[in-house]
Each structure stands twice: as C-alpha cells, then as structure tokens.
Amino acid sequence: MPGLGRAALVVALALVVYAALAGGYAAVKGRRRLGDSARNALVASFVACLTASLVLWGAFLSDDLRFTYVAEHSSRNLPTRYAFTAFWGGQEGSLLLWALVLTAIGSAAVLLNRRLVSDVLPWTVPILGAVATFFLLVLVVVSSPFATTPEPADGLGLNTSLQNPYMIAHPPLLYLGYVGLTIPFAFAMAALASRRVDERWLVATRRWTLAAWTCLGVGILLGAKWAYEEVGWGGWYAWDPVENAALMPWLVSTAFLHSVMVQEKKGMLRVWNVILVALAFCLALFGTFLTRSGVLNSIHSFAESSIGGWFLGFICLAAAASIALIVSRLPLLRSRTKMESLVSREAAFLYNNLFLVAFALTVLWGVAWPLVSEAVRGIQTTVGAPYYDFFAIAFGLPLVLLMGLGPLVAWRRASLRSLGAQVAVPAAVAVAFGIGLVFAGAADSPAGLIGYTFAVFVLAAIVLEFARGTHARKALGETSWPAAFASLVGRNRRRYGGYIVHAAIALLVIGAVGIGAFHTTRVATLSPGEAMTVEDYELRLVGVTDQRVANREELRARLAVTRDGDPSGFVSAGKNRYFAPGETPSNEVAIRTDWLRAEDLFVIGDQFNADGSVVLKVFVNPLVNLIWLAGFVFLLGSVVAMWPDAREQARLARRLSYAPAVREA
C-alpha cells in the first residue's frame, strides 16, 4: 500500500505540472483544446490526491505501522475517530491535506465558473496547477507520508493535546481557510494575466472567499476554545505566532470582503483589491510556513523540519509574481469613478480596510520581528502580548465604531446632518450604557469601557436596521411580522448576513473585553478544609482524590463552591498523569459557567503537594461565553450571506452583461 500512495502522489504531481505548463502554454497561445485538457488534468489530480489520502487513512484505521508517519502519529489503542484525524497530526499529512483540498476546491471552482469567466479560466487552471505543483513537489521530494519503517510493536501515539473534539475540527477548518484563499488569488491573477479585469472574477469567487474566510474564523475560535479548556491557562488567545498566522489572512480577507463591494458598486479600489487577494494568499502560505517550520519559539512549533526553506522560497516567488503582474496591469486597473466625499459608504469601507490591513501588518511585524532581528543583530528579539494588545486596541476600537457607522452612511455622499439623524438613537443607547458602566465601576479600564460602549452602539444600530427594514416590509403588505422579517433577510441575504456577522463581532468584542480587562485571578495554597475567596465566590477544599483508571492516574482537588453565601455545588480540578512512557500529563481544569451572566469560574489545580495541600489558581472570567456565542452567530451570518440568491444572481448577470469588457488598449 505505501507504494500505491507514493505512486498516486507522483501521478498527481505529473498531472498538476501538466496543468501548469500545458495550461500556461494554451493560455498564451489561445489553444482551447489544450486548455481543456489542462483543466481535466487538474480535476484528475484531485482523484490522484484522493487515492493517496485514502491509502493514508486506510493505514491509520488499520494500524499499519509500516508507514513511518502512522507509527509516529498513532498507536494501536488510539480510538478510531482520532486515528482518522491523526491524518493531519503531523507535517506530511497536513501537506497532503493541503494538496487534497486544493485540488478538490480548485477543480470545483473551475468547473462551476466555466460559463461566467470562460475567458479568464485558461489562466486560472495553470495558476492553480502551479500552486498545487509546489505542495505535491514537497510531498514527493522532501516530506512524504508514505515513507516506510520496519514495523514497530506499537506506534508513538497521537499527542494527547490533539485527542480532543475541538482538535478534530480546528486544523482542517484552518486548512480549508488557508487553501480556500487560493481560489480568489488564482482567479484574480488569471483576470490580470488575461487582461479581463472587469468585476466578473469578483462575482465568480465571492462565495469561495466567503467560505474560506468563514472556515478561518470558525477555525480560529475553535482553537481558542480548545486552548481555553485544554491548555488551561485561563485565557483564550495568547498572540502565539501560530494563532497570529491564522489571524493575519483572516484580517486581510475581511478587508477584501468589504472592499469588493466598493468595486462592484463603484468600480473603485481595483488595484487595492488585487493587492489584498495576493496579500491574503501569501499570508495563508506564511501561516502554513510558521506552523510547519518551527522557526519561532512557540508552543506550536513542534515540527522542526527542513521544509521552511521551500516555503519561504515559494512565498517569495508568489509575492514577486503577483507584484510583477499587478504592476504590469496597472493601466487596466484604473478606477472608473472617484471618491466624492470623505463621509460616504465607500469612504467608510476604505477606512475599515486601512485599519484592518494596518492591524494585520503590525501583527505580521510582531511575528516576523524575531527573524528580522536575528538576521540583523544575530540575536532574536521578541515582542509580547503588550505589543499586540496595544495595536488590537488602537486599530480595533475605530474598527468597531466603523462597524456601527458604516452601514448607516449613504453611498457617494452623505451629509453630516442626515448621518447624525441615523446615528442618534444607537449613539444615545450606547452613551447611556457607557454612563451606566462608569457608575458600575468599569471606568478602571478606559479601553474596556470604550470597547463596551462601541460594541453596544454596533448592536443598537443593527437592531434598528432590522427593525426599520422589517417595518418597511410589513408596510409593503407582508402578512405578519415574522414573514416581514424573513422577507427582509431573504431579499438581501448578503447585507443582512453581513449585519449578523457584525453582531457576532460586537459580541466577541464584549466577551474579549470582559475576560481581558475585567477578569480576576487569585492563587492560593489550600489544605483540606481551608477556603479562598474570589469576587463573590468562596471555594473550600473538601479533599484530594487520586484515582487510577484505564491508562492514567487522575489527581483531583474537590472544592465546594458558594456564591454570595449560597451553596453552589462542587467542582473538581487537577491533572491526569498517563502510564505510557513518554505520555505527557494533562491539565484538567474545572469550569463552572453562569449562563445568565455569561461568566466562568475557572479553576486550575496547579500543584499537588505531598502534605495534601493544593496550589489553586482561580479566575473569574466575566462575559467570556459571549466569545463562543459569537462563533455561532458568526457562522449563522456567514451562511445567510453565502446562501444562493437567484434574485441577486439575476441582478449581477444583468449588470455584468452590460458592463463593457475591459480590453487591452
């Protein structure tokens, strides 16, 4: 079977090389049939990648430890669901997943868009082929999952921290996001190469971009939830380089999803949009590079391997080729209209874009700084959480404000008076809320207070928009309020889906501010019978238990919790120590959620002493559960915005058929 896997990868490589070279030649020379065969080769490469992937999955599920990769990432007693996900537990499998997803969605995007952008497609195929060539080349030459070894008695097992439901979904979602950003990149570059730079490539890729962006966003939040519950340090986001690696392309693609609306409506920001697409793609590659190269001190950098140079080379190549192509097509990308006012919807989108990209670039600077400083001074220098927190506040707060203001500003030109009338109600609600918070003692953190106030402004503005729209639909003859609401959202899914996503971000901001600015931490060493107080909770150590189950020893501190003097049950926090040699212990935190306040009591059994005492670290994290709620709302909004809309398609088709194709002068 390893032979079949290797052969499938070599065939896949040959097919994508053909798609890239023959497709490129066909595009330059206008050979349609050759172009079709290149496209078919791309589709066939998916079948080859799928074959290779099935071989690897088969090896994991049947504990075929002759595969070095399986022996290093699985063991005979690994539960089936984790044997399935151990596929991407290491570098080789992750790269194969990249290749599989890329050839799958690349083929699907090419096949589904062959009518809309038939004149751009001859270039899309070779670009997708070239990207796939890189990954398959690395898989075949440097980092094959099909290397074999004399069969050991048992495998090394899967990292215990990856044996978690969140880790089943988190890595593939991030990969779907990273790989998904290849689609808008390939179409944008193909539009430039073919000189068909009208708005059709945006229409062709909008849902693909939205889907990739949604996967990245949900993937980041799932990772945060995993870190919160499993890593158990009391926080949810630590500005780790690998967390940042996913955040950067998400921020840039967020900017892109906003600025495409300006291009669609006004024909502006055309250069900017192709720059954003190229930047998002390069950052997605950079993200994979950071995760897999181990160049930085990061708890994630367990894959200290030799593929770093390959990735760096490919990122430089992709960036250089994109820049060259964009520069060579600048004359074709001139805006058809100019911005008329700094107070307009398009200006609001521009501000939003600048803040998002500035934030992404400052994060990039922070992540790359150790490498830059080592190259220049010979000593790595790192920036910590204060650096990122500063920029998250400096760029984040204006972004939240813009999220509330933007949808209320008219396109083209808005008078300050009309804007004032639109903003008055949500602003009054937010200010009243902010004043209330000051009296409630939230003024200790000015940034937190402003964050809360802006987030409430956004939520109030969104509720008002929904209310106004629903009222208008009802006035137009809808029979009931729910019908009016459904009709409102159904008729403009993109807009109202976007509002729902805005509401999710506002919830996330409230949750992040809650845990970031207003959490309480206490550390105490308790002997049985002793108690500690944190905010309005009292925790009394009832005793310590030491249970041996199947493959581990479970040490637990059992604590009786009272809140405001009322008994509130028990929690158990501690550690699991695994018997298998080499297995690392795991931190088993106790989390007690107050759903009404969205607050967590978070208890870490940090150290179990020989005298029976326990070092406990206790957090009260206010509003933290709004972060997870935001994930569901975010997904809902994205699905609404992505949902196929025949009316919108007809509108776009009508408009685009009238749009003059921009050809070479």
Next chain:
Amino acid sequence: MASRRIPVRLVVALSVAAALAVFLLYTSFAGGATDSLRPSQLLAGNYAGKEVQLAGIVKGPLAGDPHAGGLRFTLKDFDGPQKVEVVYMGSVPDLFAAERHVYLRGTLENGTFVGEEDSLVTKCPSKYAPKADGEPT
C-alpha cells in the same frame, strides 16, 4: 453644492502616516521588544538586570517548589555546553521536565536567571516530530 473629488491616494497616504504616528507613539511610550537569548548569549553579553527571554534545554536536578521559594533548574544551550542556573516562581506547564525545550522571561541577577511569574513555556516534546539535524530555535 459643487461636487468635490477626494483623491483616494491622499486619504491612503494620510492614513498610513497616522498609523505610523500611532506606531511611533507606541514605541516611545510602551518600550521596545525583548531579546530572546540562549544561555551562552546571556552569559556573554551585558544583560545583567535587563529583562530578556531565555530559551534552552532543561537539565536536572529539578529542585524546590515553584509556589514557595522557587523551582530551581539549569538551562543549557541547544547545541553547546554553556549553562545557566534558573529560579522560577509560578505555574509550571504540564510538559515541563528534564531534557525538554523551554523558554521563559526574566532577568540575570548575580549569575542566576530569575524567571518572571507564569512566563515558563514548554515546547511540545520532539517525539511527535522527528527533529531535523541542527538546532531548533
């Protein structure tokens, strides 16, 4: 009112300038970055009393209590014999053990590296990915 065209480039340039100003403001007030060193670099340079990040391999014996008096161990260069004594207070990651790759923030005081509370981070053990030759950074 006559319509006045706003050049996008001007807005972009002004915004970039504003962002740079914020950046300068930050570096002026909040200070710069922290050097990330190996034991040999820490001992060779003039770092006494300066906050740095130290990375290396944990060598035993591990002694003391991280919550009372401090956990004591030695950190060794990844690729050399140089070592430095470390004393650390705060939470110890689950993966912490002798021979693990760790990093922590702190200052060099009288030849001993005094770790900052809760700054100790352990890299995942290399059993999950065979190390390439050379030094992991």
